[in-house]
Amino acid sequence: MPLDPARALRPLAGAAIPLFERFIQDAEPGREPPRTLDREGLLESVRREVGRILNTRCQVAAGELAPGERTTIDYGLPDIAPFFTAAGTDQARAARLAVDAITAFEPRLRNVGVGIRPEVTGGRGLIFQIDALLVVGDVVEPISFPIVGPDVAGTEAG
DSSP, X not given: OOOOGGGSOOOOSSEEOOHHHHHHOOXXXXXXXXXXXXXXXXXXXXXXXXXXXXXXXXXXXXXXXXSSOOOGGGOSBOOOGGGEETTEEOHHHHHHHHHHHHHHHOTTEEEEEEEEEEOTTSSSOEEEEEEEEXXXXXXXXXXXXXXXXXXXXXXXXX
């Protein structure tokens, strides 16, 4: 059977859309949704996924998480509220847990660094400042962005 030139393999212009995002993507009626992201779409996709990771409570306690490989059972960030008590903060430990979670569940990022600061609005929420290398194929780009994380009282900050 001859190869149909319209269906031949060709290089993609952009990054492939992650599978989960393709499931929730809205397509125009009668049109197939796009399968690639431009640069801005890629950055927004990474921000969304990191936001999901940091705002999903891992069911395994921080002290029980084994270093190394993680699975969907321990997806997300463990409860970090105990690290932000009136007696003081252990931001370094909370940041390390965030780095571990992002590294485990966002494969497009490498050399992840996380800074944590309180939300400016006076709430009990946290802002995670993410610094990493975005790696897609042979392209490597340094990126930096904030993510609003869970509040230290245990509810979502937004």
